[in-house]
Amino acid sequence: MGLINYNIEKYSPQQLVVIPLVLFIISLVVLAFTIVATGMPVTPGIDFSGGTAVTIITSDSREQLQTTFAGYPLSEISDMNNGKFLKFSSMDDTRYQSLSQLISQKYPDAKIDQIGESFGKSLQSQAALALIFSFIGMAVVIFLTFRTFVPSVAVVFSALADMVMTAAVMNIIGIPLSLGTTAALLMLIGYSVDSDILLTNRVLKRQGKLNDKLTGAFHTGMIMTSTTLAAVAALFAVSWFGSVQILMEISAVLLIGLVADILNTWLTNVGILKWYVQKGGGK
CATH class of the missing domain: 3.30.70.980 (YebC, transcriptional regulation domain)
Structure with a gap:
């Protein structure tokens, strides 16, 4: 990953967050239209609609x-x-x-x-509770880990943005919400925060220049993300050629979420942390 020159020293925090923030707002609009049309943020598949x-x-x-x-x-x-x-x-x-x-x-x-339609609605409720409680549990762990408001909010917001953007793209390209894609969204909660935790730890707990800490965290984080992307891409390719619909949908959701995570970690989270450090937060 050393071939990628990650140097954001010349960009202000506002410049860093503007692109992912615009994408986040567009994604919210897409989800709002889907809720009006279907009653759910993501178009339900047969598992949830019956x-x-x-x-x-x-x-x-x-x-x-x-x-x-x-x-x-x-x-x-x-x-x-x-x-x-x-x-x-x-x-x-x-x-x-x-x-x-x-x-x-x-x-x-x-x-x-x-x-049955009634059984599908029951599954809807259970899936929604699973996503909500998983996200809340992740947020609690993050706040207990860092015990600092702004960096914790940055991690949680980045994870939320990953989920929202992924759900919006699912609607746009026609991937329905099923038990399999719900499982993929649950996995994304974990995938979304690992690089954010790495980044926040490097910035808050290591000595040195801010840009050097960000660059080091970026190279390590991108290696982590790239290995996951390669594994999920291989799963997508195998399921595509084998016409295994459920695995293809799960891997597609994970690929979308991981790409969104790159944006939200290394632009949104970095922009918030840079603003926080420049205002005197951190070490």
Whole structure:
């Protein structure tokens, strides 16, 4: 990572935070529109909205499948090895039984999974509580670790910005909120704070010039992030070629979050810490 010249000495704290702050505001707007449209910050997948998932082994084209299931609420068709993965929106029992009969007749080896709408809403509540409590727990640990208000807020805000930006991009590129992507967002909470903790420790607890401490933290942090990015990118590539939808979505969410974390750690958090030190905070 020594090839990257990370020298921010000539930039003011305000200049450092302006780009990620604009992206954060845009992301909030995207989430607000999604809440108005769906009732959730991220478009819910079948796990949370309810519906029917069907895996079939077929060479039929998308157009043929759309014609076959024209009388049913087919919402998504995904390619997989030697077949297709279909998602249907919620429907009443009569239509579901009719759909099951049609699938059994035309695709006898098909796998059908149904999630009820009420069960999906129950999963929504549980997933929301998991994200909220995980984030609160992370924030408490950060405040107990540093016991200093501004640096702690910087770490927590950077993690929040990572989550918000990732959720906004999920909406833009069409990755739904499912149990798998919820797990990826939970993992992001941990990934988001490791480089922030490294940065804050270097700035507050080491002696030396501020720019030297920031540069050293950047090189170490980018090595950490790069190894994680490489592993997640490999997972994404394998799941893409293998058409493993859930792993592809999880790895995509992690890749988006890690890129957002680079912005928020080395611009937002650094800008806040630089302002804090220049005002006389830290050692």
